[in-house]
Amino acid sequence: MAISLKLRFEIFKRDGFTCQYCGRKTPEVILEVEHIIPLSKGGTDESDNLTTSCFECNRGKGKSLLDTVLKDRDIHDETILLAEREFQLAEYNYIKKKIRERENKEIQELMDYFSSKIHGEPASAARDEFPGYLVRQCLKTMSYIDIYELIDVSVDITSKDSKGDNHTVAAAKYLSAILRNKLKEKKISTTLESYEK
Numbered sequence: 447m448a449i450s451l452k453l454r455f456e457i458f459k460r461d462g463f464t465c466q467y468c469g470r471k472t473p474e475v476i477l478e479v480e481h482i483i484p485l486s487k488g489g490t491d492e493s494d495n496l497t498t499s500c501f502e503c504n505r506g507k508g509k510s511l512l513d514t515v516l517k518d519r520d521i522h523d524e525t526i527l528l529a530e531r532e533f534q535l536a537e538y539n540y541i542k543k544k545i546r547e548r549e550n551k552e553i554q555e556l557m558d559y560f561s562s563k564i565h566g567e568p569a570s571a572a573r574d575e576f577p578g579y580l581v582r583q584c585l586k587t588m589s590y591i592d593i594y595e596l597i598d599v600s601v602d603i604t605s606k607d608s609k610g611d612n613h614t615v616a617a618a619k620y621l622s623a624i625l626r627n628k629l630k631e632k633k634i635s636t637t638l639e640s641y642e643k
């Protein structure tokens with residue numbers, strides 16, 4: 447294939463390491479870059495003519511034909527595919543690692559912000575109560591700037607009525623509840639989108 451490794455990586459990254467035909471991802475399937483209009487029919491190597499396809503979809507074979515595809519492959523193909531899988535896993539892990547690092551940084555910042563908003567209670571308590579796990583889930587689909595606002599809301603609302611808890615605990619509970627709702631909304635809207643397709 448004439449496409450450079452760098453461009454290939456960019457296409458995979460743009461398409462979220464997901465086959466654009468069947469929706470399966472690395473590491474479940476081996477991905478390839480496919481020309482939407484083939485080079486033989488005048489297509490180019492420009493990124494808008496390139497898409498991510500899994501091994502089977504690129505050959506016009508559905509999941510059910512996987513067995514046939516596997517039988518038709520010789521040892522040489524098998525070795526190339528194994529090497530390819532290794533390579534894609536490395537690329538995929540690299541991206542995942544970068545995302546994880548970005549999330550860690552954002553979670554830390556949000557946690558610091560949360561603790562700075564609560565007065566008269568120890569910062570360590572704010573860090574313990576901060577729902578970092580939920581925030582990480584939300585960061586997959588939301589901007590962290592939006593979470594700043596949710597922290598403001600949670601701290602403000604619970605400053606008047608903490609229902610017997612200390613303020614840190616009450617604000618963290620409130621924040622968790624809003625974040626859970628956001629995740630639920632997101633799940634519902636993605637399900638609806640996939641029904642509409």
Ligand SMILES: [Zn+2]
Binds near residue numbers: 465501503
């Ligand atoms: Zn596919």
